[in-house]
Amino acid sequence: MRALVVEDDPDLNRQLGRALEDAGYAVDTALDGEDGHFLGDTEPYDVVVLDLGLPKMDGVTVLERWRQGGKGFPVLILTARDRWSEKVAGFDAGADDYLTKPFHTEELLARLRALTRRAAGHTTSTIECGELSIDTRGARVFIDGAPVKVTSHEFRMLSYLAHHQDRVISRTELVEHIYDQDFDRDSNTIEVFVGRLRKKIGNDRIETVRGLGYRLVDPEARPVS
Amino acid sequence: MRALVVEDDPDLNRQLGRALEDAGYAVDTALDGEDGHFLGDTEPYDVVVLDLGLPKMDGVTVLERWRQGGKGFPVLILTARDRWSEKVAGFDAGADDYLTKPFHTEELLARLRALTRRAAGHTTSTIECGELSIDTRGARVFIDGAPVKVTSHEFRMLSYLAHHQDRVISRTELVEHIYDQDFDRDSNTIEVFVGRLRKKIGNDRIETVRGLGYRLVDPEARPVS
């Protein structure tokens, strides 16, 4: 297992490297975004720990470039405690998990284990749901191969629903993942988006569960099991 | 599923309450340790979210008293970022999980699901009872693979019965777990729900134990008694 640590704080960097080595990883470290990006681009890592606040090149940018270049390794991002928007940006850029500083190395190791385990099967960037396919990196939606035009908020919503297919997602959970911070409670924006999405991808794809929320389903995959 | 939230920060308290309600819990909240302790001592909760830094009575003390009083519900404690020692004290006092602020409600919900599942002895998010399977995350019910349409209250009730299969659940216990706080004593809502559920999943699934309550059973799995 090869791991890359990109962290500009020298102390934390060394501490992380040490911890991962102790846990059995082969570790490379970088102290700024450019070095980190270069290493990730050229070496085949199994998992990456990426700080977001970096000199020379921002963490989100690093991650975006990796993903654009087709790098699929799981990335765990480190964020300062109160930078919610960064987290969102990180996830949108293709991060697989996050951890807020300060944290316990114990927890970090647990999450890394989970990531490497999951990485075995879950590395594609497009999510399929019946005839519907969602390109999470390119922010595009196709229905039966034909492109569907969706706005950025619509896409975020659909993307989140798709990441949790067959689960009921409450309206507030959607809100929390679409917007930073909080948001006017009594607003029906979500419902409007759901309505518009249904017009575009078909009424039967997004089920509403009264009193609970919404659920993305594949209507074809119903008849008996 | 009834949940108690003990958190002194009014904003966070409301936010948590809201999130849990959206996730299908019936939620009570308390703003200080004394109120929290009282509620936990008198009401039958399925899971408790307990902040450690509380006015009037410290969270660890609250937890200790509950445990000394024989309360066994799973407790997830919330800690400020840098209070590791509190965490340890919390575990020693009988906590089942912890989460450091700030956190994502999504993560909190996942951990709560894990706790309630573990407390009932289940490991997956779907509960099986003969031909009946209940998807707790998707809020769906299947009978022999075929989907059954249930309303949110019906689902809550069935879900609670399923979490305690083969146990007799009193009507008041059901009421307490479906609604927050109290509720008109002489109302036959529960009976109506039971009736409607029986119409949907079969009459022999829910036994009524006269004078005591109801019990969810697998009719196939009881040749003779």
Next chain:
DNA sequence: TAACCTGTTCAGCGCGGGTTCAGGGGATGT
């Protein structure tokens, strides 16, 4: 400037579903 596009707000409304009520039936105890 005018013509978009996107996100948000608002009012109206249909209907799903939670609640209530009345009546009947079945179980239980004496």
Next chain:
DNA sequence: ACATCCCCTGAACCCGCGCTGAACAGGTTA
């Protein structure tokens, strides 16, 4: 057997959730 309680059931009520069309505001593009 009876009386009594408990539970079931169908129907009706009615609140409010969620859907919708439309309009508005801000930003971006011609």
